[in-house]
Amino acid sequence: MKTHVKVLVVGGGAVGCGIALHLARAGWETLLVERDELTAGSTWHAAGLLPLFNMGYATSHIHDYSVRLYAGLEAETGLNAGFTRCGNLRMAQTDARMDEYMLYSATAETVGVEHEFLTPAQIKERWPLLRTEDLKGALFHPTDGYINPADVTQAMAKGARMAGASIERKLQVNGYRWTGSEWVVSCEKLVEKGGNLVPSGEQFEIRAEHVVTATGNHAQRTARLLGIRIPAIPVEHQYIVTEPDPALARWRAEGNPEHPVLRDADAKWYVREERGGWILGPYERNAPARFLYEVPESFRADLFPLDLERIEEEYMSMIHRLPTSETVGLKDDFNGPICYTPDGNPLVGPAPGLRNMWLAEGFSFGITAAGGVGHYLAQMMVEGEAEIDMASLDPRRYGGWMTTEYAARKNEECYEHVFVLHHPDEEREAARPLRSSPAYDRQKARGAQFGQVNGWERPNYFGPLDAPAGFDHDARSFRRGGWWQYAKAEAEAIRNAAGLIDATAFAKHMVKGPGATAFLDWLTTNRLPKVGRINLTYALTDKGTTRTEYTIVRLAENDYYLVSAGAWAAYDGDHLLKSAEDFMASGGEFVSIQDVTTQWGVFAIAGPASRDVLGRLIRDAQPETALSNKRFPWLSSKRIELGMVPVQAIRVAYTGELGWELHHPIEMQNHLFDRLLEAGEPLGVKLVGARAQNWLRQEKSYRAFGTELGRDATPLEAGLDRFVDLSKEFRGKAAMEATGIRSKCVTLLIDGPQDADPWGREGLFLEGQRVGRLTSGGWSVAFGKQIGMGYVRPGLAQPGTKLKVRMFRELWDAEVAEDSPYDPTNARIRVDG
Structure with a gap:
């Protein structure tokens, strides 16, 4: 057995074998070890469904790649993986579900997944065994299907061996030690x-330059051995197999094709044919998390007792949809652990705080994802970055605040929500509130309706305390929800008077030390500001895209204070620490990195009246000029006093109006909140949430990380040339220049439907051909129409270009606007007083 390799893959399920296959294909000397037999974990009892796409851009690409890979495995390896391409029928009982499928359709178009809409009559004509009179329609994917999980795993394992990989079974990993250049992995043979x-x-020990963990249900043991937290915890998933259905047998005997995988999402189940009968897989309420700390040594290819009472409702709804199944008996049942994460996305990428340690954990759809994850993770490891933005799957999207209890409760919720309507304005309630700023109760008392970002409670909008009849704050929609009117009023308040926004969730880091200036100059694209000034800048990946x-x-x-997106605090902190280590290892002077996110609260005040509001509170020898352009110019920062609160004030506003960010000691937040509202009330100050802010920043063409900005586009492609100083050297510069301009980020004004705005997942078209996609969307109070941002081919980025955007299956007029269509000269931001 090899004991020194380029990469060690730990875990021999479908995901581990998919990763080993692609790393070996890339030419890396690869060893995979499995503590039991290949497929002994959740792989063996998976149903093997292959849903091609979901609402996520990265996961849709991953699933699409997997299906294409699986279709060719037999020709490559000689092993039949049992791939059946029967299609996937997503049925809808409600108009809201059809709205969801229309948004699914928009996402599918951007990935290139084939699909069509069917009416109830068309469904009945194709598959007469189905009851359809209570359906609104369906979305059909003809290229979906299912596969034998064990067979596809063995086929990928054989493909990996053919490419040069080695696979060892019954080998348990008991420890990991990093030497500074390689991992020493302690192993023990099991019998x-x-x-x-x-x-x-x-x-014995195995030495590897890189390690990938794909340990499935054993992720908590892996976390303990690595000294990190991994929020991947299994939840029970049960499915049943019926005896043969005589009506189905007659249907097939007449020469009819196999039914597609049936998904009655409103009934919370999937069904497919299985040896003349049916498999029912429900996603019911109250399925418990298991193995919160580790899997018992005695648990191998085992199952839990079936709980039929828990799935009775789903079972009866299957009989309703397939009446012929009512008299068919049960032949088999399965209740096994399937790993989940709090948001349902797997954890794929670098392990936080560790070098050359890669995670591939938390796969609730592991069979569908295995091939694609292998492909894109291998790109990240071998080439430095994947061709698609994988940030939504990055393990560092969860910070050190995450606990076992939190992960277990959120994973149970995620399981229950598999078939719950996935509204873009969805906010799930489990394990909340957990992280809240001191002003949380004050804001809630004033009508705040909170969302959650990185565990923080953040106001989405402020609704009425006494809601009008029929108004439901918890109602969600794929069109304009009840919240829309309140977000619109908040956006108008910032444009016309002033708004106060709680931005405490921002990630904040201090970078200090004798090497700090040289370090940040190397790490970021823009020239560094002078003392007392600020700038906007970008850190790049080694592929030259936006990190x-x-x-x-x-x-x-x-001495520098860095502010970045609140959702990415751990992601940014890990990158800063590792980059500083690289800088010092290459001869740079000492740099200190400190996460101060929870030490500082942040309020953003913006709007024409914002200077007047602060002027009533500022304590200064010459208060009448303290906030003037001369003493406090745009893009500068000063230490000021607002009442009794010392504030690091930054003259910048994400909304495109005159404004300041007020960074304050978090223990003084309530005092500052009260004083700001007292001073602002006569001037029309309104509390404002994240949704209105998102609309306003699009009117200014301000790109947002995670939407317009990501690891699949460079700052130059994002149109951020003014923040890139090509006269200096910085990390990723050469790769950025070599990449060139593949697409361009644009802002579009849209004449869309009367009751809906784009969500940022829609395709852009020219003469019937898709030429780009939206990444953000919303409503513009300045222009009185929908607005969006996205990427198009470079030749279509000129202002005035006429395009179409797909919303609810129709194409609506869209026009490329100039960058910053609202106040392009920044006159309102720079206004003096």
Whole structure:
């Protein structure tokens, strides 16, 4: 057995074998170890469905790649993986579900997934065994299907061996140690004894430059061995197999094709044919999380007892949809662990705080994802970045605040929500509130309706305390929800008077030390600001794409305060720490990185009246000029006093109006909140949430990380040339220049439907051909129409270009606007007073 390799893959399920296949294909010397037999974890009892896409852009690409890979595995390896391309029928009982499918359709178009809409009559004509009179319609994917999980895993394992990989079974990893250049992995051979696996006493070490963990249900043991947190915890998933259905047998005997995989999302189940009968897979309420800390040594290819009472409602709804199944008996049942994460996306990418350690954990749809994850993770490892933005799957999207209890409760919720309507304005309630700023109760008392970002409670909008009859704050929609009118009023308040926004969730880091200036100059694209000034800048990946966005405040010669997106605090912190280590290892002077996110609260005040509001509170020898352009110019930062609160004020506004960010000691937040509202009330100040802010920033063409900005586009493609100083050297510069301009980011004004706005997932078209996609969308109060941002071919980025955007299956007029269509000269931001 090899004991020194380029990469060690730990875990021999479908995901691990998919990763080993692609790393071996890339030419890396690869060893995969599995503690039991290949497929012994959740792979063996998976139903093997292959849903091609969902609402996520990255996961849709992953699933699409997997299906294309699986279709060619037999020709490559000689092993039949049991791939059946029967299609996937997503049925809808409600208009809201059809709205969801129309948004699914828009997403599918951007990925290139084939699909069509069917009426109830068309469904009945194709598949007469189905009851359809209570359906609104369906979305049909003809290229979906299912596969035998064990067979596809063995086929990928054989493909990996053919490409040069080695695979060792019954080998348990007991420890990891990083030497500074490679991992030393402690292993022990296991042997069968009385139906269990027990240590043989044969121990040895494997040395690997890189390690990938794909340990499935054993993720908590992996986390403990690595000294990190991994929010991947299994939840029980049960499905049943019926005896043969005589009506189905007659249907097939008449020469009819196999039914597609049936998904009655409103009934919370999937059904497919299985040996003349049916498999029913429900996603019911109250399925418990299991193995919160580790999998018992005695649990191998085992199952839990079936709980039929828990799935009775779903079982009866299957009989309703397939009446012939009512008299068919049960032949088999499965209730096994399937790993989940709090948001349902797997954890794919670098492990937080560790070098050359890669995670591939938390797969609730592991069979569908295995091939694609192998492909894109191998790109990240071998080439430095994947061709698609994988940030939505990055393990560092969860910070150190995440606990086992939180992950377990959120994973149970995620399981229950598999078939719950996935509204873009969805906010799930489990494990909330958990992280809240001191002003949380004050804002809630004033009508705040909260969303959650990185565990933080953040106001989405402020609704009425006494809601009008029929108004439901919890109602969600794929069109304009009840919240829309309140977000519109908030946006108008900022344009016409002033608004106060709680931005405490921003990620905040201090970068200090004798090497701080040289470090940040190397790490970021823009020239560094002078002391007392700020700038907007970008850190790049080694492929030259956008790694993160920072607002840098220079407090002293070698003393910097970095502000970045609140959803990415751990992601940015990990990158800063590792980059500083690289900088010092290459001869740079000492740099200190400190996460101060929870030490500082942030209020953003913006709007024409914002200077007047602050003027009533500021304590200064000359208060009448303290906030003037001369003493406090745009893009500068000063230490000021507002009442009794010391504030690091930054003259910048994400909304495109005169405004300041007020960074304050978090323990003084309530005092500052009260004083700001007292001073602002006579001037028309309104509390404002994240949804209105998102609309306003699009009117200014301000790109947002995670939408317009990501690891699949460079800052130059994003149209951020003014923040890139090509006269200096910085990390990723050469790769960025070599990439060129493949697409361009644009802002579009849209004449769309009367009751809906784009969500940022829609395709852009020219003469019937897709030429780009939206990444953000909303309503413009300045222009009185829908607005969106997205990417198009470079030749279509000129202002005035006429395009179409797909919304609810129709094409609506859209026109490329000039960058910053609202106040393009920034006159309102720079206004003096």
